[in-house]
Amino acid sequence: MKVLILHQHFNTPQKGGALRSYYLAKALVDQGIDTIVITGSNSTQQYVEQVDGIEVHYLPIAYENRFGFYKRSFSFLKYIFQSVSLAGKFKDIDVCYAISVPLTIGLAALWIRSRFGIRYIFEVGDLWPDAPIQIGVIKNYFFKQFLYSLERTIYQQADSVVALSPMIKDAIEKRAPGKKVHLIPNMADTDFYFPEIKDTRLEEKYSVQGKFVVSYIGAVGYANGLDYFLECARNAQKASLPIHFFLCGEGGMASRLQQSARKIQLNNFTFVPFTNRDGVRELMNITDASFICYKPLPVLETGSPNKYFDGLAAGKLIVVNFGGWIKEEIEQRGCGIYSDPKYPTDFTKKIQPYIYDAALLQQAQQKSRSLAEEKYSRKKLGKLFTGIFGEKI
Template sequence: MKILIIHQHFRLPSQGGAIRSYYLARALVEHGIDVEVITAHAGKKQEHQNVDGISIHYLPVDYENSFGFRKRSQAFISFAWRAAALAARLPGIDLCYAISVPLTTGLSAMWLKATERLNYLFEVGDLWPDAPIELGFVENGVFKAALLKLESITYSKAAGIVALSDPIRKAVQRKSPGSQVYVIPNMADTEYFGTSADGTAFRTRHGVAGKFVVSYIGAVGFANGLDHYIECARAASQAKLNVHFFICGDGALLPQHQANVKRLDLQNLTFLPFSDRAGVKELMDASDAIFVSYKPYRILETGSPNKYFDGLAAGKLIVVNFEGWIREEIEGERCGIYVDRQRPDAFVSVITPFLNDRALLKQYQIASRDLALRKYSRIQLGAQFADVIKRTVNACQNAGRSFRSPKH
């Protein structure tokens, strides 16, 4: 069996960033399935490499989080058509697994289904285009209608949908009632994070030995709402709490946030550059709590942010500033706390019990690690994903639907 994964933002652990699609590809390889990946890079020409049993094809389509909406859209469309053209030349593919965001990977998958009779599963990590519409990035009515139509058709033509959270599953089922929807959330790599954890060297190097360390790791964009995270640092500073904050990541709003921290003269917040997985682990090991932040939009509450799962795997207190399923989960599991954006003193009041009672902090951290092992283990969810792939291939074959035209 050979599976094609189309993901414009596929990344390896050595590159840093979200590596869910790498975990998925690894899981398939570990279950005896051949994997071809089509992705993009900033190079000038198409390249190919084999990593950990995964055959990776890199298309020369540049993309950065700092791109404006028009330039992003151009990159998405360019990748979709180039990926479809390359995929049509790859022999022996049994199923395509197309990953959004962007939604335009659905164009690649639908083109392959129409021209090559190659069925596909479609992964929905964020409700797109709902998110850019609700956040105000898409205002033209005709364009909105076109994107919503593309979403609907992509869902309806797929052999199945993989949603990263239960709220996303419910949204997809409302939009496409006849679709088969599986929930496979992001994965907690419990074999990597939370093992051999010793943050002493990091704490000494950054002058935070003896402090309570809170870290934000990830994208620094509009949706992440790090203005509130900075306000939490400001409130902690004014209350003279023994807490130090880190921001590790990159994005369009990074210069703005750096300027704001400098203007406020916050000595308790440090920016760290975007890092690979080893650098993220080092920061995780040195942290007491991981902060997961979003702007207060309902659409963002449905997501499955990968650093939430890394924080669980590392056994850290989870702090969130948004409503939704993650808040409900961490409060129910007693492994995290919610900070109310509407109350300037909220962070101080909710974090103080953990500063005063290290046993309480340890209790919450153990609960985090337990939740990761019990519900989100990479091994467990990888096996679940491989099973979905195999069952989809077998179901399509049993239904007499050819995966490839006779020329292949």
């Protein structure tokens, strides 16, 4: 069997960033399935690499998190045309696996199906076009209706759809009644991240000896609402709590957040540039609580953020500032807390028991790791994923 994966933002462990598509491709390769990936890169030339048995084709299509709406849209459209053109050069492809975001990846899958007769499975990580509409990026009524129509068509023409969260699965089933929808969340790499005793050398390196460390590790974009994270740091500083905050990542809001931190004179906050997963694991070692932050929009409660699963695998207390299925899960499992975004002081109130009661913190952290192993381990979800392709043989 041969599978073609379309994902414009394919990352490798060496590069860093979200690794879901790498994990999925590796799971296929480990089952003896020939796997080709078409992705984009900031290179000026097209090139091919073999990555752990995965044949990865890089198209010269620039993209960065700091791009605005129109520049992103141009990059997305460019990927459609070039990926479809390249797909026609491969022979004996059995199934195309198209990974959104963005929704426009579905156009490439539809085109490949029409031109080359290759069936496709469509993965939905975020509900588009709901996300850009609720954020306010897309306002034109007719364009909204066009995108909703496109969304339904992509679902209906797919062999099946993969949803990354229960809420996304429910939404797709309502929009495409009768369509087979698989639930395969993001994965916790329990073989790479795991609970560790804090390394005193790292505590010294980051100047956090004797501190309770709260880290946000991920995208630094508008949707992440990280002004709230700064407000939590500000209130913790006012309350003289022994907490240090780390923000690690890249994105369009990074510079502004750094300026804001300097303006309000935070001395309990450190910005760490984007790093690969070895760098993330180093930061995770000194972290007590993993913070996951979004703006208060309903659509952002439906997602499946990588940082949640990394935090679980590393055995960290989880802190969220949004509702939805993750809030419900961490409260049910006793591995995290919800900090109300309407009240920045809510964080300082709810985190204090974990600062001053080591046994309580350890209990929550152990529950995080147990959840990762039981429900989200890379091996378990990889097996579930490859099983979808077994149905297609």
